[in-house]
Amino acid sequence: MSVSHSSNSPVFRRLSRRDVLLGMIGAGGAAALASLGYRSLTHSGEIPATAEASVPFFGLHQAGITTPSPASALMVAFKVTPKTRADLTHLFQRLTDRIEFLMAGGTPQAIDPKFPPADSGILGPRVYPDNLTITVALGASLFDQRFGLAHLKPRHLAEMPSFPNDQLDPDLCHGDLMLQFCANTAETNLHALRDILKNLSDALVLSWKIEGFQQPNTLKGEHQTSVRNLLGFKDGTANLNPQDQKRMDQLVWVQAGSEPAWTTGGSYQVVRVVRNLVERWDRTPLQEQEQIIGRKKDTGAVLGYHQESDIPNYDRDRKGQQIPLDAHIRLANPRKSDLGLILRRGFNYSRSFDNAGQLDMGLLFVCFQSNLQTGFITVQERLNGEPLEEYIKPIGGGYFFALPGVPAKGQYLGQALLEAV
Amino acid sequence: MVPKQPGVSKQSRVQPKQQERSLIFSAATLLAFNLSACTTNAPNATNSSNATEASALNKVALTVTDKGCEPNQLSVPAGKTSFEITNQSSQPLEWEILDGVKVVEERENIAPGFVQDLKADLEAGEYDMGCGLRSNPKGKLTVTATGTSASAVITPSQLVAPIAEYKVYVIQEIDQLVIKNQAFTDAVIAGDITKAKDLYAPTRVHWERAEPIAELFSDLDGSMDAREDDFAKKADDPEFTGFHRIEKALFQDNTTEGMKPIAEKLMADTLDLQKRIMELAIEPKNMVGGAAALIEEVAATKVSGEEDRYSRTDLWDFNANVEGSQKIVTLLRPLVEKVNPDLQKRVDTAFAQVNTTLAKYKAPGGGFVEYDQLAKGDRDDLKAVLATLSEDLSQFRGTLGVD
Numbered sequence: 001m002s003v004s005h006s007s008n009s010p011v012f013r014r015l016s017r018r019d020v021l022l023g024m025i026g027a028g029g030a031a032a033l034a035s036l037g038y039r040s041l042t043h044s045g046e047i048p049a050t051a052e053a054s055v056p057f058f059g060l061h062q063a064g065i066t067t068p069s070p071a072s073a074l075m076v077a078f079k080v081t082p083k084t085r086a087d088l089t090h091l092f093q094r095l096t097d098r099i100e101f102l103m104a105g106g107t108p109q110a111i112d113p114k115f116p117p118a119d120s121g122i123l124g125p126r127v128y129p130d131n132l133t134i135t136v137a138l139g140a141s142l143f144d145q146r147f148g149l150a151h152l153k154p155r156h157l158a159e160m161p162s163f164p165n166d167q168l169d170p171d172l173c174h175g176d177l178m179l180q181f182c183a184n185t186a187e188t189n190l191h192a193l194r195d196i197l198k199n200l201s202d203a204l205v206l207s208w209k210i211e212g213f214q215q216p217n218t219l220k221g222e223h224q225t226s227v228r229n230l231l232g233f234k235d236g237t238a239n240l241n242p243q244d245q246k247r248m249d250q251l252v253w254v255q256a257g258s259e260p261a262w263t264t265g266g267s268y269q270v271v272r273v274v275r276n277l278v279e280r281w282d283r284t285p286l287q288e289q290e291q292i293i294g295r296k297k298d299t300g301a302v303l304g305y306h307q308e309s310d311i312p313n314y315d316r317d318r319k320g321q322q323i324p325l326d327a328h329i330r331l332a333n334p335r336k337s338d339l340g341l342i343l344r345r346g347f348n349y350s351r352s353f354d355n356a357g358q359l360d361m362g363l364l365f366v367c368f369q370s371n372l373q374t375g376f377i378t379v380q381e382r383l384n385g386e387p388l389e390e391y392i393k394p395i396g397g398g399y400f401f402a403l404p405g406v407p408a409k410g411q412y413l414g415q416a417l418l419e420a421v
Numbered sequence: 422m423v424p425k426q427p428g429v430s431k432q433s434r435v436q437p438k439q440q441e442r443s444l445i446f447s448a449a450t451l452l453a454f455n456l457s458a459c460t461t462n463a464p465n466a467t468n469s470s471n472a473t474e475a476s477a478l479n480k481v482a483l484t485v486t487d488k489g490c491e492p493n494q495l496s497v498p499a500g501k502t503s504f505e506i507t508n509q510s511s512q513p514l515e516w517e518i519l520d521g522v523k524v525v526e527e528r529e530n531i532a533p534g535f536v537q538d539l540k541a542d543l544e545a546g547e548y549d550m551g552c553g554l555r556s557n558p559k560g561k562l563t564v565t566a567t568g569t570s571a572s573a574v575i576t577p578s579q580l581v582a583p584i585a586e587y588k589v590y591v592i593q594e595i596d597q598l599v600i601k602n603q604a605f606t607d608a609v610i611a612g613d614i615t616k617a618k619d620l621y622a623p624t625r626v627h628w629e630r631a632e633p634i635a636e637l638f639s640d641l642d643g644s645m646d647a648r649e650d651d652f653a654k655k656a657d658d659p660e661f662t663g664f665h666r667i668e669k670a671l672f673q674d675n676t677t678e679g680m681k682p683i684a685e686k687l688m689a690d691t692l693d694l695q696k697r698i699m700e701l702a703i704e705p706k707n708m709v710g711g712a713a714a715l716i717e718e719v720a721a722t723k724v725s726g727e728e729d730r731y732s733r734t735d736l737w738d739f740n741a742n743v744e745g746s747q748k749i750v751t752l753l754r755p756l757v758e759k760v761n762p763d764l765q766k767r768v769d770t771a772f773a774q775v776n777t778t779l780a781k782y783k784a785p786g787g788g789f790v791e792y793d794q795l796a797k798g799d800r801d802d803l804k805a806v807l808a809t810l811s812e813d814l815s816q817f818r819g820t821l822g823v824d
């Protein structure tokens with residue numbers, strides 16, 4: 001089965017105001033539009049910063065991967081405590097129920113005040129969707145001897161190794177299960193996390209968690225598609241276009257064939273907590289910063305180009321006189337082939353500060369790809385030893401496999417895996 | 422008994438309005454945000470119309486004959502129930518749910534041979550069912566609290582006996598605490614480090630079992646059981662006294678030097694506690710909530726190994742908290758079982774799971790091995806089961822209708 005045709009297949013036509021108005025005039029116009037799949041807003045992925053906006057839960061792929069990324073993220077890794085495949089299945093069924101509810105929103109049951117309330121109440125008496133997505137991914141450890149799933153492990157899924165520049169904190173790495181929460185506000189993510197913990201406390205134990213954020217889309221100007229990271233550079237400029245379904249099928253979604261059948265429609269997820277040594281960075285001359293990244297800090301344009309969207313032609317600069325050969329963007333993507341193309345979906349993070357009194361903040365790097373080897377690992381190996389390493393320290397993260405989506409009600413996340421033999 | 426609300430199916434009435442609003446809303450949003458292309462799973466602005474969390478609608482079927490209801494006794498959980506009523510009598514039927522003489526719900530005019538549904542939203546309690554002819558015996562309908570609605574069917578007077586028994590338990594534990602603490606503090610004062618170390622954990626067991634009551638006296642809780650984290654200057658703070666101060670001297674500093682006044686104060690506090698507990702009237706919420714409080718305590722500080730950080734005897738305290746909680750649960754069992762047998766079953770299973778895991782760490786000479794020997798896998802399992810137990814025990818007050 002091809003995974004490219006989902007129930008809400010994409011429409012690459014820009015809707016005019018008039019279309020929308022016409023749609024409204026017709027009876028049930030908005031509903032008709034919605035059923036046509038007119039759900040996203042702008043091509044650049046702007047999302048309404050409203051509490052009522054929701055992202056559909058059902059689909060061939062999980063939400064939260066090609067969905068435009070909102071302002072707040074929360075990545076939480078868990079250990080699962082079930083001991084049997086049946087109990088693990090029950091966990092995924094219940095998790096599916098919670099996610100479906102939380103993404104749609106609704107009113108929790110009012111109960112006798114002598115009991116603890118059913119909901120934490122963080123979002124008020126009615127849970128609003130707030131563009132929440134919860135994306136479920138599995139770590140390699142879930143495929144150990146516990147559940148007899150070893151033979152079903154995605155081919156490339158393994159415990160994330162320590163790369164040369166890494167200084168991994170074991171308390172910030174790996175996990176059986178990764179839940180990625182994204183929403184317009186941090187409160188919505190925390191509400192969802194607490195709901196899941198309350199309802200699944202018997203089966204999930206926290207391994208680690210980290211919150212991420214990015215400038216809300218409201219700050220984006222007309223022609224700005226990317227927001228800035230904590231080094232002050234625009235990030236996400238040269239990313240794959242998540243609206244391009246064909247490219248997503250090629251590079252992000254696992255296709256039938258090379259992997260265990262259940263993985264079709266899923267994606268490898270890499271999470272890296274990359275600390276930025278910001279004090280040192282801020283004391284580095286601007287031109288050096290720009291040489292290290294390969295782009296202008298103010299405009300985001302590649303060095304020697306004008307617009308942020310201009311595409312570098314490295315053949316015309318073979319010696320690296322314009323764009324250093326070891327600039328981050330040039331190493332990450334030499335633009336020779338599709339090898340190494342990944343869908344990045346990172347956020348900024350900020351925690352506390354270290355014993356030396358230096359800030360602990362940086363990039364909560366997240367990327368998705370259909371092949372871990374030709375995706376992240378290829379890029380990271382190209383980047384090993386890059387000049388940027390002097391200013392960054394990967395301290396945590398892990399490799400995960402984001403499950404295929406739940407096509408319809410009555411089915412559950414991970415079903416194809418758990419019912420495989 | 423608590424007055425009952427008329428049961429209406431609220432959901433069906435509210436829905437159309439919600440849908441209307443969401444349509445208007447989505448249209449407005451489309452305009453405001455210049456809609457264009459889309460993807461799978463891209464945001465949409467429609468508010469899902471079935472947003473209300475589907476609470477499982479409970480279904481029961483019953484038949485009314487010329488002799489009455491079959492079955493004549495029903496038990497359903499509180500919340501929404503759909504009754505499917507088959508009229509097999511020879512008369513048109515009026516089927517009712519009664520609270521005393523008050524009609525809570527009714528379905529009129531079910532013709533003979535016909536089936537009708539009645540949806541009712543019921544609070545926990547004992548109800549009667551009107552079963553056709555007035556001369557027919559009334560049926561009994563028991564609605565049990567699920568924690569999702571309803572007040573308890575337990576009256577305060579039913580708690581009197583368990584509370585009295587619990588007070589006896591607490592007094593016995595504190596009496597034991599006085600005896601053991603005398604020997605412990607004597608050893609400390611005599612400078613007998615080995616003996617004092619041996620007596621430390623067994624003494625605390627009695628404190629930990631009775632903790633929900635013992636800690637009601639916050640001054641004594643502070644002077645007897647505070648940890649160094651509770652003080653601005655941590656372990657060096659002159660206010661840091663009690664068990665854990667002595668624990669630090671014995672197990673970390675390996676000395677009893679300077680501990681005499683602290684040991685004397687600890688003994689005096691213990692006697693004071695004993696006196697105060699004798700005079701204390703234990704309130705229902707202290708006992709019923711105590712079962713949960715003990716497990717919360719274990720889940721928050723014992724499973725993490727923060728409690729006895731110098732002696733590593735955390736598992737002794739852990740176990741004693743669990744025993745104290747289980748004592749309460751045992752005393753309340755007849756009441757909880759009556760209202761919500763499922764809850765009781767879950768709690769029993771969870772306690773069994775905790776005890777099985779803890780049993781692996783029993784020391785040959787009695788008591789428990791050091792906390793550091795607790796395997797990570799077991800610690801994770803304990804975290805999960807303790808969290809679930811905490812959730813379930815947090816239903817106890819509501820289940821028993823305790824304020």
Ligand code: HEM
Nearest residue numbers: 231233234235236237238274293329332333363379380392
């Ligand atoms: C703290 C660490 C990092 C920082 C501050 C950083 C920053 C940047 C910046 C400013 C850009 C240019 C804007 C853009 O095209 O999006 C960029 C591009 C890119 N980065 Fe990173 N990055 C970091 C880590 C990584 C890692 C770990 C990877 C993957 C292993 C990676 C892969 C890429 C790729 C593939 C591009 C696009 C290059 C292109 O297609 O031209 N980056 N990064």
